[in-house]
Amino acid sequence: xxxxxxxxxxxxxxxxxxxxxxxxxxxxxxxxxxxxxxxxxxxxxxxxxxxxxxxxxxxxxxxxxxxxxxxxxxxxxxxxxxxxxxxxxxxxxxxxxxxxxxxxxxxxxxxxxxxxxxxxxxxxxxxxxxxxxxxxxxxxxxxxxxxxxxxxxxxxxxxxxxxxxxxxxxxxxxxxxxxxxxxxxxxxxxxxxxxxxxxxxxxxxxxxxxxxxxxxxxxxxxxxxxxxxxxxxxxxxxxxxxxxxxxxxxxxxxxxxxxxxxxxxxxxxxxxxxxxxxxxxxxxxxxxxxxxxxxxxxxxxxxxxxxxxxxxxxxxxxxxxxxxxxxxxxxxxxxxxxxxxxxxxxxxxxxxxxxxxxxxxxxxxxxxxxxxxxxxxxxxxxxxxxxxxxxxxxxxxxxxxxxxxxxxxxxxxxxxxxxxxxxxxxxxxxxxxxxxxxxxxxxxxxxxxxxxxxxxxxxxxxxxxxxxxxxxxxxxxxxxxxxxxxxxxxxxxxxxxxxxxxxxxxxxx
Ligand SMILES: [Fe+2]
Numbered sequence: 001x002x003x004x005x006x007x008x009x010x011x012x013x014x015x016x017x018x019x020x021x022x023x024x025x026x027x028x029x030x031x032x033x034x035x036x037x038x039x040x041x042x043x044x045x046x047x048x049x050x051x052x053x054x055x056x057x058x059x060x061x062x063x064x065x066x067x068x069x070x071x072x073x074x075x076x077x078x079x080x081x082x083x084x085x086x087x088x089x090x091x092x093x094x095x096x097x098x099x100x101x102x103x104x105x106x107x108x109x110x111x112x113x114x115x116x117x118x119x120x121x122x123x124x125x126x127x128x129x130x131x132x133x134x135x136x137x138x139x140x141x142x143x144x145x146x147x148x149x150x151x152x153x154x155x156x157x158x159x160x161x162x163x164x165x166x167x168x169x170x171x172x173x174x175x176x177x178x179x180x181x182x183x184x185x186x187x188x189x190x191x192x193x194x195x196x197x198x199x200x201x202x203x204x205x206x207x208x209x210x211x212x213x214x215x216x217x218x219x220x221x222x223x224x225x226x227x228x229x230x231x232x233x234x235x236x237x238x239x240x241x242x243x244x245x246x247x248x249x250x251x252x253x254x255x256x257x258x259x260x261x262x263x264x265x266x267x268x269x270x271x272x273x274x275x276x277x278x279x280x281x282x283x284x285x286x287x288x289x290x291x292x293x294x295x296x297x298x299x300x301x302x303x304x305x306x307x308x309x310x311x312x313x314x315x316x317x318x319x320x321x322x323x324x325x326x327x328x329x330x331x332x333x334x335x336x337x338x339x340x341x342x343x344x345x346x347x348x349x350x351x352x353x354x355x356x357x358x359x360x361x362x363x364x365x366x367x368x369x370x371x372x373x374x375x376x377x378x379x380x381x382x383x384x385x386x387x388x389x390x391x392x393x394x395x396x397x398x399x400x401x402x403x404x405x406x407x408x409x410x411x412x413x414x415x416x417x418x419x420x421x422x423x424x425x426x427x428x429x430x431x432x433x434x435x436x437x438x439x440x441x442x443x444x445x446x447x448x449x450x451x452x453x454x455x456x457x458x459x460x461x462x463x464x465x466x467x468x469x470x471x472x473x474x475x476x477x478x479x480x481x482x483x484x485x486x487x488x489x490x491x492x493x494x495x496x497x498x499x500x501x502x503x504x505x506x507x508x509x
Contacts, residue, residue: 028131028132029080029132029133030131031131031132033058033059035056035057035080035109035130035133036056036128036136037223038054038055038057038219038222038223038228038277039054039222039228039231039232040052040053040127040128040137040228040231041053041054041138041232041278042126042140042231042234042235042236042279043235043279044237044280045142045143045297046143046297047142047143048117048118048142049114049115049116049117049118049142050116050124050140050141050142051112051113051114051279052084052086052111052112052116052126052128052138052140052279053111053112053113053278053279053280054110054111054128054135055103055108055109055111055219055276055277056080056082056103056109056110056130057109057219058077076105077105078105079102079103079104079105080102080104080109080131081102081130082100082102082103082111082128083098083100083128083129083130084099084100084111084113084127084128086116086118086124086125087124088122088124088125089125090125090137090139092125092127092137096118097116097118103130108273108276110275110277111128112279112281112282112283114282119142120143120144120145120148121141121142121143121144121145121148121150121300122141122142123139123140123141124139124140124141125137125138126138126139126140136228136232137232138231138232138233139233140234140235141180141181141234141235143300144302145300146298147301148300148301148302149301150300150301151302151471152302153181153299153300153302153468153469154178154181154466154467154468154469155179155181155183155466156174156179156182156234156464156465156466157182157183157184157403157464157465157466157467158170158171158174158182158184158403158431158465159184159185159187159403159404159433160186160187160404160406160433160435160436161187161188161189161190161221161433161435161436162187162190162194162195162433162436163189163190163200163202163220163221163224163435164190164198164201165195165198165199165435165437166199166434166462166484167226167435167484167485167489168224168226168227168230168434168435169482169484169487169488169489169491170226170434170463170481170484171224171226171229171230172226172230173463173479173481173490173491174464174479175226175230175232175234179233179466180234180299181234181235181237181299182230182231182236183237183305183401184236184237184239185239185241185353185354185355185402185403185404185431186239186241186242186243186244186311186355186404187241187243187244187403187404187433188238188240188274189214189217189218189243189244190243191207191208191243191244191245191246191270192243192247194437202217203216203220207246208269209266210269214269214272214273214274215276218273218274222277236278237297237353238278238279239293239309239355240274241311241355241356242311244270244274245270245311248317248374250311250314250315250317251311251312251314251315252267253316254266254267264289268289271288272286272288275291280293290312291312292309293307293309293312294306294307294330294334295307296341301346301347302347302348302471303347303349303351304341304345304347304349304350305353306338306341306342306345306350306351306352306353307353308330308334308352308353308355310329310354310355312331313328313329313330313333314328314329314330315328315329317374318373318378324381325381326381327381327382328379328382329379329382329383330382330386335385339389339392342389342393343392345393345395347396348396348469348471348501349396349397349474351467352390352399352400352401352426353401353402354401355403356374356375356376356402356403356405356430357375357376357409357411357428358376358383358400358402358413358426359409359413359414359428359451359453359454360377360414360417360451360453361375361447361451361454362447362451363450364446364450365450375404375405387413387426390425390426391415396501397499397501398425398504399427399467400426400429401428401429401465402428402430402431404430405430405439406437406439407430407432407433407438407439407444407458407459408430408431408432408456408457408458408459408478408495409456410427410428410429410430410455410456410457410506410508411427411428411429411430411455412424412427412428412453412506413426413427413428413453413504420453424453424504425504427499427505427506429467429476429497431463431464431478432458432459432462432463432465432478432480434462434463434464434484438459438461438462439459440459441459444458444459455497456495456497456506458478461478461480461494462481463481463491464479465477465478472500472501473498473500473501474498475496475497475498475499475509476496476497477495477496478494478496479492479493480492480494495508496508497509
């Protein structure tokens, strides 16, 4: 059982529920604290629906540590029937769908509502009720139909939100913008504490290894009101990176965890907690020994988004930059899926959403070379296959987005990174971190000097990126907060770029 700190329950209080219909057979529950204190979310929009998410949480009295080695007693919390409702308007005067979802302890009392059968390309409002408790109202948007000739779509993308290193002012800014979608590229939670001048602390500070501990970490992150606002205002797509489990893990291999089976149990716990806190489709099985999260998300004829998982299937890390050609970043099945997905994409813009910088990056000045072997530079043959796939598919306008580096980058993705004259196959934008500590300006200057295809790089700012698409052009805006350590920080666009239809490559605005 998660031992949630009572600090997490300073929520919104309980709203009157008199206007809601009776739950019929559902047992009446009376809550003293807000079970919806983690907020609401929606995600994975399709033309006929969207996943609605919440997770009920209940305060649990801390167990006295008279004997720290005694097993924590199992506390049973009953299944809870959660009423959900979707309406066309925020006042719920035009309700369109409703139902009951049974939230159970085995799934952390998480709620993943699918199949609401909604209309394409429009805004909806949703809310939940359980007993005498009512959630806040969330807003979401379905995807345009497959053949829609839509001419505008705007989404934000974000990564790397170490909770202790800053406040989520970037999300407060994001929540107020006119967006159709938010894409999260990983490091949604951090398992580790590090860095200086921390503004808040992870629970007891220990890295999680058990399901209850990963649940508590996710719950603590989800308790942030600015993050809750960004979830409540838009549908999200999310993939994980490494810190959702443990730093720099690769498939079944984790630094400093001895014993593959032990790590795989920890990974399964982390994957389950991720599932329980993300607006992703409901699962039937609790077998988290593998968990497919990559997938294609279509938004009319204007764009397709291919969300990749570069962690779960990758080959073990290298000691040097070269390795055998069969080394993989995506795994065989996902590679074949990427080939088929790019081949099938007829959209004006095809977004390849992955975790980090796809383009090569030499990090050492002068003749010496150095590479981040945890990124694609440690998986060169896999990158070559991905770029071959992009080229062979004839995809109209491939755009690569990423995170992970805690710095903003814009890059021309070259056929041959050693030859600046070679063809530009795609355009790449990497968002800086929401809060996580960034690199030194000296390392950024070296990266720019050594890699002519990197057209922009900056590690000073923290924030997120916005991609605005039309049939003629894609515009990328990089947004920075004034001070990640200030809970009341402002935010503004500090750099913009354009990519023109049919002309891969970064144009600085
Ligand atoms: Fe990160």
